Amino acid sequence: MQAFYADHFVLPLPDGHRFPMGKYERLRSRVALELAQVRPGVALPVSDGELALAHDPAYIQAVVDGSLSPAAMREIGFPWSPAMVERSRRSAGATVAAARVAMGLGGQPAEGIAANMAGGTHHASADKGSGFCVFNDAAIAARLMQAEHARLRRGERHPLQVAIIDLDVHQGNGTANIFSRDPTVFTLSMHGQKNFPFRKETSDLDVELPDGCRDDAYLHALELALDELDRRFSPGLVIYLAGADPHEGDRLGRLKLSWDGLEARDRRVFDWAFNRRIPLALAMAGGYGVNIEDTVQVQINTFRAALGYWERWRALS
Template sequence: MHAFYSDHYVLPLPQGHRFPMAKYRMLRDRVAQELPQVQMLEAPRASDGELALAHHPAYIRQIADGSIQVLQPQAMREIGFPWSDAMVERSRRSAGATVAAVRAAMGGQGIAANMAGGTHHATADKGGGFCVFNDAAVAARVAQAEWGRAHGPHRKPLKVAVVDLDVHQGNGTAQIFQSDASVFTLSLHGEKNFPFRKEVSDLDVHLPDGCGDDAYMEALETALDQLERRFEPGLVIYLAGADPFEGDRLGRLKLTFDGLQARDRRVFDWAWQRRLPLAFAMAGGYGVQIEQTVQVQINTYTVAVEYARRWRAMPA
């Protein structure tokens, strides 16, 4: 199973910044030690052309050259990172990693991963909530464009389901695809959590503070049933957020390690039963103990490897 990393691009964050940048390298180290079935590859850079399939060219240009600091200082405050060359490069590669994971999954692997990503608060013309470019949106649009070129104008377009199980609503993804019938956006999230002004996804499931394993799984099952009734995807992009965990600083839900692993298994199994290629990204995770966030993510990879093995065992 291919997994694409960009953790060697480390942002120069100020002392005391609350974003847990170290979790990405910790995850890669543990995957290397515990899951030799995962082949880890450096993430490619998303080009301006790829980014422009989901973002306005002026926004891309202002991020790339740093002029956003002068032209839109409030926009940088909403992103939550100070501008730097490393921020630009890491953001490009985080988007490029999901593009690469989608290509690998669609190219016959069935399952592939971005070891970061899930930057679902970035809209078409601005970032927010530690998200600069929306990797899922960029990857979905790249996949659709490449599908169209490969199969010609008379073939049905590729339909993509974005299953967002980060604890925060995927408001940026919802905004980008709001009028696009070829992409279905599903978001299960804390009702009272960030962002406080929600966008409208194709299917939003608002969860109360304190929601635990059983209630969460019931809500997920109902949501997947609705997704199946309303949409027929050819690709799934899964945001496997670690922040619904009961020990997360920003989550406000009460899922256990077992509950989150059951969540992952249900999503992977749902896609496998329909033989849908699936690319996944790690999305949020802000554990009081960063090791717990990484454990949630390792559990996701353990499930993913199992389903990747099933894809490999399929006849050509």
């Protein structure tokens, strides 16, 4: 299974910064040690033109040249640097690459599932960043896959339909904003009702969960959400944000999912896509464990489950 990374493009942060940047390198190291069937690849950066499929050109330019206002940088939560720009481009590029591999748009047979070892930057809107998110990787990948699919299938009248299944504990407000008037992309966000962002956007389907929500209630809500998605939409691609932050050990999550509950969540999403033969691109999204190794373990479990579905896709081909 192919997985793309950019953790060697280090974003310099001041001492005491609360973003756990080290989790990405730790994830890649553990994947290399424990999951030999995962093939890592360096993510390429997305271009300004590709960014502009989802973002305002003026915002892109301000990010690139460092002219965003101090207030805009505070909302993002990172200090500006050339490394921040490059890492953000490559994080988006990793989700683009995973979607291409899953769909077989790069000249190779479709593999059905592929991954970004970071990504899930769902708080970035068309004209601003927020919540440690500079560019919205899922939105860029969705729009670019639609463009590439249309170019390859010029006789088709209907655009590629994309479902973004966002199971980070925080609402995908930026994604909802970008696609608010786009019927070709379905945004499903299942998140903590009282958690960040405190001013929510309207997704195609929002599922709000109370603080302290545990495995059974969460998985029941997910079943209902996927059933509704199935009734309302027929995607040709799924982009799945598999946040680690619903875990009971997360500093910011406020939910109480166990290891087993999160693994069951992942398998339910993978099952839903596989049973309908829908290619799936996976991004890791948020995770802020009190113990960073707990966050990495959630993500390792997600990769291990994904590998099983990659093998099922291989058996089909």
